[in-house]
Amino acid sequence: MAGVTTEPQQVDLREPAGWRRTKNRLATWLMVLSFVLVIVPLGFVLVTVIAKGASSINWSFLTGGPIPAVVAPAGVGGLGPAVLGTIEITAVATIMAVPLGVLAAIYLSEYGGRNWLAAFIGFLADVMTGVPSIIMGLFIFTIWVLHFGLSGFAGSLALGCLMLPIVIRSSYEILRLVPNSLREGSYALGATKSRVTMTVVLPAAIGGIVSGVLLAVARAAGETAPLLFCIGAAETANANVFSGANTALPLQIFSNANQPYVGAAERGWGAALTLIAICFILMIAARLVTARFARYSH
């Protein structure tokens, strides 16, 4: 064997042609295609709403009032009451649903274990996710509005019921993703379970929890059906969320967009753009806040 010289071996490092390469390229193109298919309608919606709604947006449209009759031409009055109503109703719903939902998720993930109660609550949350929003509205109508009358708060209750299962499910999934090694590291220092949860698990999961909460808030802010029965139709701003009829942007879109009048159509588009802008601003604000919490996680 020794001393035998051989020709340097030729190696071909190019990607071999054939079925494997075809499959690989096919998969890549399929993914690009899916991405385009998803982005086109999204972009279309956004572009249309901006194109048709931007012209009606101005300061008095956003803050002024009262809400004009549908026959009124564009430029009369403003949707200020609806902007205020959307913000206060969604805010109260968030204040009720988010702490409850996150705490429920913590219970399910950290404390429940294989407990039957945890399994039951998890099951209920899953079922609640599938309940149509109009049913939530009817539910609140029967148990609240019939006794206490129309109010922004009734709308908040309906929206809160809608948000709760989304918050529970998304927070739970994120909490399960926190590696067990972090929990063990904390336990090994003599931490109690609540300490471990509050100082290690929650901070590690906060970014994902906020994402889930935002989804729930955005979903609630855009809901029309549950509000139909609950908040009535106010034409002037009602800062008191707990009594009296109120109004919200989705309701204004609903009542203006099905009218044949030019002014109503323009107000409908304007209200749609305002709603998208509110959700967008909220999203950016929440991202900035969580970036501070999560600054050590990468």
Added chain:
Amino acid sequence: MENPEQNTLAGLEAIPESATRQNVALPEPAAIAEGERAAQPAAGTGVPIFEVNGTSIYYGSFRAVTNVSLTIYEHQITAFIGPSGCGKTTVLRTLNRMNDLVVGARVEGEVSYRGENLYAKDVSPIAVRRRIGMVFQKPNPFPKSIYDNVAYGPRINGIRNKSELNEIVERSLRQAALWDEVKNRLGNSGLGLSGGQAQRLCIARTLAVEPDVVLMDEPASALDPIATGAIEDLMKEIKDKYTIVIVTHNMQQATRVSDRTAFFSVLVNPESDTRTGTLVEYAPTERLFGDPQDDRTKAYVTGRMG
């Protein structure tokens, strides 16, 4: 060979248990440890910290470890070696009740720490873990700053004073030989450190609560030889303050750092096809490697098995 009791006894018989048991009753164990250490070489006996007696550990119906008995002494480094699946990590996690966190884990037999039964009804695992710290196989720094990682333990123990915390953080990082590398970036994330640095950060985090015992579960298995050397030097440096129990796959590491070594092995029951870990031999490190009494130890330490 199939009877675990005989095997564990073979390893234990050499230890003068009667002499060590008496020390437990004496009022000042720390003072005695000083005296004992002065009088005896490293491999000698001292104050017993842990006494494990006829202990079996179960996960559900699976018996992970069968009938282990051994005594771990103060200010010594005790190494657990053995092939995979022999239960050394399980035994280690029993010593600070980490196995409580595993659903279905159960301990039979006696495990005592400084004469107190660790599994007595009124013993709080929280209190146990405050005295008996643990360093894990995979570095697990918290997603917090380096400073907050080290200050975590003292903070949960109620220390709020800023200057006191600064002092503890610096001292712990110095003990873990990490201070010089991180002193200018204590505010950076603990996740940005390299593997070896992260493991030393976890050691510093454990030392910051000034535990009595440090349990280490293969602390160097994911590290390069230089980082491993740093951690081994560190263990030797801190052992006059702490008692250390280390699980290792690396026999050279056991010979380099430990005073006593316990060799665990797997018992296979061919009839039911079940496996369980058992203690084969426990002796001063030099003797276990130089003059092993059991054939399986001999085979393992000379490299013919595992």
